[in-house]
Amino acid sequence: MKFARRTDWELTDNPLSLALKQRREQGLPVFDLTESNPTRAGIEYPPDLFLGAFNNKESLLYAPEPAGLLKARQAVAAYLNAAQARRQAGANTSPLAGTTQPDAIMPGNLTLTASTSEAYSFLFRLLADPGDRILLPAPSYPLFSYLADINDVEPVYYNLRFDGKRWAMDLDSIEQAARLGKVKAVVLVSPNNPTGSSISLDELKQLNALCTRYAMAIISDEVFSDYLFAGAREQYVSLAANSPVLSFALGGLSKALALPQMKLGWIAANGPADILSTALARLEVITDTFLSVNTPVQHACIEWLPQAALIQDQIMARITANLEALRAWAPRSGFELYPVAGGWYAVLKADLPLPEDEWAVELLHTTGVYVHPGFYFDFASEGYVVLSLLPLPETFRLGLNALIK
Numbered sequence: 535m536k537f538a539r540r541t542d543w544e545l546t547d548n549p550l551s552l553a554l555k556q557r558r559e560q561g562l563p564v565f566d567l568t569e570s571n572p573t574r575a576g577i578e579y580p581p582d583l584f585l586g587a588f589n590n591k592e593s594l595l596y597a598p599e600p601a602g603l604l605k606a607r608q609a610v611a612a613y614l615n616a617a618q619a620r621r622q623a624g625a626n627t628s629p630l631a632g633t634t635q636p637d638a639i640m641p642g643n644l645t646l647t648a649s650t651s652e653a654y655s656f657l658f659r660l661l662a663d664p665g666d667r668i669l670l671p672a673p674s675y676p677l678f679s680y681l682a683d684i685n686d687v688e689p690v691y692y693n694l695r696f697d698g699k700r701w702a703m704d705l706d707s708i709e710q711a712a713r714l715g716k717v718k719a720v721v722l723v724s725p726n727n728p729t730g731s732s733i734s735l736d737e738l739k740q741l742n743a744l745c746t747r748y749a750m751a752i753i754s755d756e757v758f759s760d761y762l763f764a765g766a767r768e769q770y771v772s773l774a775a776n777s778p779v780l781s782f783a784l785g786g787l788s789k790a791l792a793l794p795q796m797k798l799g800w801i802a803a804n805g806p807a808d809i810l811s812t813a814l815a816r817l818e819v820i821t822d823t824f825l826s827v828n829t830p831v832q833h834a835c836i837e838w839l840p841q842a843a844l845i846q847d848q849i850m851a852r853i854t855a856n857l858e859a860l861r862a863w864a865p866r867s868g869f870e871l872y873p874v875a876g877g878w879y880a881v882l883k884a885d886l887p888l889p890e891d892e893w894a895v896e897l898l899h900t901t902g903v904y905v906h907p908g909f910y911f912d913f914a915s916e917g918y919v920v921l922s923l924l925p926l927p928e929t930f931r932l933g934l935n936a937l938i939k
């Protein structure tokens with residue numbers, strides 16, 4: 535059988551995941567500093583709320599709406615507008631001045647999907663023909679190359695560079711790539727996984743100019759926007775309110791409520807009116823073809839989203855405590871810790887005695903500490919290490935102590 539070339543992936547375990555599997559099979563201790571599955575990180579989900587919401591007779595009726603049930607979209611719109619208002623509280627000036635009002639997310643601009651990953655796929659299908667290009671940030675989230683393969687688009691990477699204070703977008707590298715032609719969209723992850731950095735208002739203005747010049751849309755992955763530290767929170771710019779360019783802001787329950795298993799994501803679209811309405815109409819044909827979002831979760835999210843603070847407060851407390859421990863640890867560790875402005879991750883750098891991948895395997899063998907080497911996230915050079923801030927504090931502390939040895 536000859537399979538499609540787009541599925542010619544390396545299917546064997548890499549040496550690090552193999553070493554992890556073996557260690558676990560042997561019953562040896564593992565200090566997992568990569569754990570980013572919130573349902574395994576000791577977060578309390580009140581069962582009355584999270585399971586009780588499924589006891590709803592309306593879920594026995596199948597009456598699908600391609601963009602998602604209106605009531606569910608209303609709940610998501612209310613949630614996003616409230617989140618934006620909360621972030622802005624305390625800001626001197628609205629970072630969105632000059633664009634549409636921050637509370638302007640309307641249910642009609644929302645499309646529900648089964649996950650953010652599915653949202654990417656639908657948007658790549660909407661925007662790109664086979665062989666077209668999508669611009670992706672590096673370093674960033676490792677799923678992109680698969681999403682690009684599956685959707686027959688060519689990934690082209692632009693750089694995020696640490697400028698001494700923050701990971702800034704290299705807009706020159708975006709323009710260079712745009713000049714290649716056939717670039718249909720620029721993807722941002724804001725806050726980014728793993729650097730925690732978000733697009734600034736100044737970067738957005740320049741990006742809007744580039745996107746207008748080269749007819750590119752913007753896809754902004756905002757799944758971590760509920761997890762911003764003070765300072766970054768007030769400055770945060772959501773692309774849900776970006777009207778000058780066709781823009782899609784992605785989010786979902788996997789991070790907003792730390793419930794990846796519930797499979798609900800959303801796309802908040804914005805842009806010049808005529809382009810926006812055509813985009814929404816075409817997107818609706820794609821979602822209508824799959825109708826992939828299940829009805830029970832759409833009803834349940836109406837009860838869950840107003841209670842999001844129950845989960846987000848626990849996660850903020852966890853990542854804040856682990857970040858404090860990391861900050862105290864870093865000066866005596868030999869690692870440089872990059873500033874963390876948001877998200878669930880921290881980035882470290884050091885002159886490692888071995889190439890990153892070999893070093894991570896060696897570290898696991900000798901200390902039981904499991905970390906992600908930077909190349910998983912396409913850092914431009916060697917020596918980066920990525921930690922999750924979500925592990926239980928005791929595991930995190932023990933892991934850091936072992937890492938220092």
Ligand SMILES: Cc1ncc(COP(=O)(O)O)c(C=O)c1O
Nearest residue numbers: 649650651675727757786788799
């Ligand atoms: C930046 C980013 N986007 C999207 C996702 C996936 O979200 P979903 O579970 O909604 O597909 C993740 C998962 O870790 C992520 O880190």
